[in-house]
Amino acid sequence: MQQQVDALRSEALELIALAHDADSLESARLKYLGKSGAITSLSEGMRNVPKEERPFIGKLLNDLRAAVTTALEDSQKCLLEASDLAAFASLDLTLPGTCPAPGTLHPLTQLMDRAVCCFRRMGFAIADGPDIETEWHCFDALNxxxxxxxxxxxxxxxxxDGRLLRSHTSSVQIRVMETTPPPVRIIAPGSAYRRDEVDATHLAQFTQMEGLYVAEKVSLADLKGTLEFFFRELFGAGTDIQFRPHFFPFTEPSYEIDIRTQVLGGEWMELAGCGMVDPAVFEAICERRGDRVYDPEKVSGFAFGFGLERLAMNLSRIPDIRMLVENDLRFLKQF
Amino acid sequence: MKISINWLRDYVDCQLPASELETLLRRAGLEVAGIDQRGAAIEHVVAAEILESTQHPNADRLSVCKVNDGSSEPRQIVCGAKNYKVGDKVPLALPGAVLPGDFKIKTGKLRGVESEGMMCSAKELRLAEESDGLLILPPETAPGTPIKDLFPAETILEIEITPNRSDWLSHLGVAREIGVFTGLPVKAPEPAQPPTASAGGQVRIEGDGCNLYTLRRISGVKVGPSPQWLRDRLAAVGLRSVNNVVDVTNFVLFELGQPLHAFDAAKISAPLQVRAASEGEVFRSLDGSDYKLPAGSLIIADGNGPTALAGVMGGEGSGVTEFTTDILLESAVFDPSRVRRASRALGLFSDSSYRFERGVDPEGVAIASARAVELILQVAGGSADSALLVSGKCPERGKVSLRHARVRDLLGMSLTNAEIESALSRVGLEKLAAGEETRWSIPGYRRELHREADLIEEIARVVGIEKIPSLARGPFAASSDADAAYDFAMNLRSRLAGMGFHEARTSTLVSAADASHFGEAVALKNPFGEDQSQLRNSLVPGLLAALRRNLDQGAKSIALFECGRVFHPSGEGQRLAIVLTGERHEPSWRGRMERSWDVFDLTGAVRQLAGLHEHDLVSASAPAAPFGACVDVFRNGKKIGVVGQLSPAVGREIGASTPLLCAEFDIDLWRAAASTKTQVTALAKFPGSARDIAFLAPLALPYGEVRSLIADLHEPLLESVRLFDLFIDTKGEKIPSDKKSMAISLTFRSPERTLTSDEIQGATDRVKAALKDSVGVDFRE
Known part of the structure; x- marks a missing residue:
């Protein structure tokens, strides 16, 4: 019996070792462990073994079954590992991926949204006004x-009919104060228009961002802190900011803001206008509202405005402003 | 305005280099737009006298000159100019000179004749932008004088001046500002001022528009060329020399900012009137043109009619010429808006009108007159009448009170009284009353300072904003409806970009043709051109133009959208539009999936974007141009837009070979109709069961009709209906060509239990029966 078992073991292990695919491994399994397999039938012979020999023979057979089963399992694992490896061997990960390309947001939209997000962090809400304005809102009320x-x-x-296309978004300041009592703290992104011939640096329609903060005791120091924070958020902490005295009818004192930063090419660049709201503007609002909530003796405020096109052009080194309205996909897909 | 640094130094001893001066002026609010170097700092260019000139033997247009360059031997120069005569002094570039533009001069032959240098024009020496022929030097110039001594180098600042600061429109004004910011003393010219006398017999001011008018007579002048120093000063600010008298008036204008006018006294029949022109009155200007004056234009007239358009330009008949011996020198103040209106109406602009429009200093009128008299006597001789004839009077100085607490509040800075007062004193204001509230007298050249706020601005300017702290504080801001609208549109934009569409921004100004398809448009009164004459009433034409541009560039797949404003006579609104054409898929190594974008790609995208049900897209009975076929899009029962395919004619016009798909929405309506989901649907606990039905339907039967018929049955257990196959056989081989085969999957589910097959079959049968009875479909069993 011992010899028979030993012979069967070496025969089975040899056959398993020779099996190089799943099919031959399965036939090896069937040959020894299947219903009519050699080990199965040997086990069935246990019935005829005398009682006193059964523990010994039983152990022999169990060891044999365990050895063959282990060999089968090991071999199967090897085969699986080999076939897994083979599967990856043919996978060329350098082939281009095939997810459909997403679209893009216009560079002006992206820039505007960055600016909006920044002002919102500072507690500004958005305000809006019409592009078609009255002369009063666009000029008279702005002194x-x-x-x-x-x-x-x-x-x-x-x-x-005498109305006009607003020449600046400053008209939104008037729209807001007309309808909302102080404090107001708003930004207004929108279009403005000038009757310019379109060329590499001019459009008849352009995009501005206006801002206004009116409350009790708003000072030039608030204006300075707010806009310095904004421009450093937008262009980095190392941005140089200079306020240069200027003139606008609707603010006093008035400043132009010059910025110098590496992301804008490292040159001084005139970027924005700002100032403290002129008392004459508050008086015009009081007269229109019929109350004194904007009495310049009670409230003060600052206003600012800047154009987005030139900023976008400098940020992305866009050589011609018309590229922003031509909507050439070769351009748009770069953003 | 051009400011000569050398000239400035006549009034303030400021030796800062140009770049530092620029910084100082910027800080003061004067923007330096450019810095030019004038003069001819060029080596080896000298004055030469032309000794003889003969025709070039081989060239009609050239001549051969002998010139004296100050050395012992005459030099031979070939020359193409014609504007000289023998004896003239001209600049001569000797061999070795390098002219502007890196033009090296050497001895060479021109058409066979040797030329030992080149005679130069003003342009070649960069002394003028344009020039005609050789620069003829003054006759007293000694041959051999280096040209750099005749035209010394100097720096010219091109300054941009804000409209509130008329006092900066002169060298003295800019010098004063330098004084404010450097502390250097400013030396204004102090001509001897004559006594004044009433101009009664000589001048009558009629009506308003002129508050102060002065005249001074100078007799026995000799009109002629100006001396070099005067010519140089005028050249520095870009003016040509006319004659010594006119040059002095221009000099004083650029020195003090007060425009002056010199009449030829012999051509004036006194008295002069300062009055409004009557309708149609004709004025002949210095340049010989006739102008029909608009009624109300302020003029200076004598017995024969207008002799000057006040503050703008002198008349032809009364100007100073070489024969003039006696002059009447006008120095006056004219009303800014009157000057501006006349100047605009006639298209006549001058250095005078520029200054009068912005307002001149009434206190400077007499000083400017005295200064001009002093200089005219110096350069043209003659004698001045003892008195200045004055009509009208100089207004009193303005007085403004200032609360120091207000200064500190508005600037956000704790300035001391001394600091506040020092700032205002530096800009020339005189303190009238001391304390926490001071009172200030405003000099004539700063008349624009008339409110407390104006003084606070001056303090901020002089103190410098860099000394003001930066505060970071502010209240909370509640979000506004505009915030909601912004976020709604940004969300649409981001999602469209995520779906593969590219955002465009097109002009709101369109042509009448572009606006014509979309109802009434708002037209501009003064458009720049016909193609920008209307405000867009739809985003579609702009996007189609962008699409066309991309087609022309060879783009294979174009998917664009825009969120923007449109305009109607009734108001403005926010829209979203999408245009789509070309290849659906990029060619890829995975195998070809070539097909064009079709209308279902767009209706599908729209459904996802707006979270719509199939039944929210409803066939429009008659598609409106430019659509060939379209559906109306509803959201919660409100129509928010339209989506469809444009008519092939549009495609042909813009050269699109694939279907042109388009959608446009009113975002305001969309946002108003949008509902926020308030409650989640419970997750199903029991399995659903699907039954597929397939049938042949008439070709013309829309799927939407099938869908709504099933929906109208209100089968309680029917959870969803999904079309999963559609087959049409135009050849009629597999199914008749007038039929289409549809296959629909019906899903049934109960929230309470697992359904029995009898229940499902019963419901399916009812659906089938309804379809058979109502729309006559054949089931393929």
């Missing part, structure tokens, strides 16, 4: 003299 050149039909688009 602009009746014969100021900006009102000229050469410079500003008019409608036959």
């Amino acid at each position: 602009t003299l009746p014969d100021h050149p900006a009102r000229n039909e050469l410079d500003t688009f008019y409608l036959p």
Whole structure:
């Protein structure tokens, strides 16, 4: 019996070792452990073994079954590992991926949203006003003299009914104060229009971001802190910011803001206008509202505005402003 | 305005280099737009006298000159200019000179004749932008004088001046500002001022528009060329020399900012009137053109009619010429808006009108007159009448009170009284009353300072914003409806970009043709051109133009969208539009899936974007141009837009060979109709069961009709209906060509239990029966 078992073991292990695929391994299993397999039938012979020999023979057979089963399992594991490896061997990960390309947001939208997010962190809400404005909202209420050149039909688009296309988003300041009592703390992104010939640096329609903060005791120091924070958020902590005295009819004192930063090319660049709201603007609002909540003796405020096109052009080194409105996909897909 | 640094130094001893001066001026609010170097700092260019000139033997247009360059031997120069005569002094570039533009001069032959240098024009020496022929030097110039001594180098600042600061429109004004910011003393010219006398017999001011008018007579002048120093000063600010008298008036204008005018006294029949022109009155200007004056234009007239358009330009008949011996020198203040209106109406602009429009200093009128008289006597001789004739009077100085607490509050800075007062004193204001509230007298050249806020601005400017602290504080901000609208549109934009669409931004100004398809449009009164004459009433034309541009560039797949404003006579609104054409898939190594974008790609995208049900897209009975076929899009029962395919004619027009798909939405309506989901649906506990039905339907039967018929049955257990196959056989081989085969999957589910097959079969049969009875479909059993 011992010899028979030993012979069967070496025969089975040899056959298993020779099996190089799943099919031959399965036939080896069937040959020894199947219903009519050699080990199975040997086990069935246990019935005829005398009682006193059964423990010994039983152990022999169990060892044999265990050895063959282990060999089968090991071999199967090897085969699986080999076939797994083989599966990856043919996988060429350098082939280009095939997810459909996403679209893009226009560079001006992206820039505007960055600016909006930053001002929102500082507690500004968005305000809005119409592109088609009255002369009162666009000029009169903003302390602009009746014969100021900006009102000229050469410079500003008019409608036959006397309304106009706003030449700056500053008209939104007036819209907001007209309807909302102080404090107001708003930004207003939107279009403005100038009757310019379109060329590499001019569009007749352009995008501005306006801001206004009016409350009790708002000071030039608040204006400075707010805009310095904003521009350093936008362009980095190392950004140089200079406020240069300037003139706007609707703010006093007025400043232009010059920025110098590596992301904008490292040159000083005139970027924004700002100032403390002129008392004459508050007076115009009081007269229109019929109350004194914007009495310049009670409230003060600052306003600012800047154009997005030139900023986008400098940020991305866009050589011609018209690229921003031509919507060439070769351009848009770069953002 | 051009400011000569050398000229500035006549009034303030500021030796800062140009770049530092620029920084100082910027800090003061004067923007330096450019820095130019003038003069001819060029070696080896000398004055030469032309001794003789003969025709070039081989070239009609050239001549051969002998010139004296100051050395013992005459030099031979070939020359193409014609504007000289023998005896003239001209600049001569000797061999070895390098002219601007890196133009090296050497001895060479021109058409066979040797030329030992080149005679130069003003342009070649960069002394002028344009020039005609050789630069003829003054006759007294000694041959051999280096040209760099004749035209010394100097720096010119091109300054941009804000409209509130008319006092900066002169060298003295800029010098004063330098004084403010450097502390250096400013030396204004102090001409001897004559006594004044009433101009009664000589001048009558009629009506308003002129508060102060002065005249001074100078007799026995000799009009002629100006001396070099005067010519140099005018050249530095870009003016040509006219004659010594006119040059002095221009000099004083650029020195003090006060425009002056010199009349030829012999051509004036006194008295002069300062009055409004009557309708149609004609004025002949210095340049000989006739202008029909708009009624109300302020003029200076004598017995024969207008002799000057006040503050803008002198008249032809009364100007100073070489024969003039007696002059009447006008120095006056004209109303800014009157000057501006006349100047605009006639298209006549001058250095005078520029200054009068912005306002001149009434206190400077008499000083400017005295200064000009002093200089005219110096350069043109003659004698001045003893008195200045004055009509009208100089207004009193303005007085402004200032609360120091207000200064500190508005600037956010704790300035001392001394600091506040020092700042205002530096800009020339005189303190009238001391204390926590001071009172200030405003000099004539700063008349624009008339409110407390104006003084606070001056303090901020002089103290410097860099000394003001930066505060970071502010209240909380509640979000506004505009915030919600912004977020709604940004969300649409981001999701569309995620779906593969590219955001475009097109102009709101469109042509009338572009606006014509979309209802009434708002037209501009003064458009820049026909193609930008209307405000868009739809985003579609702009996007189609962008699409066309991309097609022309060879783009294979174009998917664009825009969120933007549109305009109607009734108001403005926010829209979203999408255009789509070309290849659906990029060619890929996975195998070809070539097909064009079709309308179902777009209706599907729209459904996902808006979270719509199939039944929210409803066939429009008659598609409106430019659509060939479209469906109306509803959201919670409100129509928010339209999506469909444009008519092939549009495609042909813009050269699209694949279907043109388009959608446009009113975002305001969309946002108003949007509902926020308030409750989740419970997750199903019991399995659903699907039954597929397939049938032949008439070709013309829309799927939507099948869908709504099933929906109208209100089968309680029917959870969803999904079309999963559609087959049409135009050849009629597999199914008749007038039929289509549809296959629909019906899913049944109960929230309470597992359904029995009898229940499911019963419901399925009812659906089938309804379809058979109502729309006549054949089931393929």
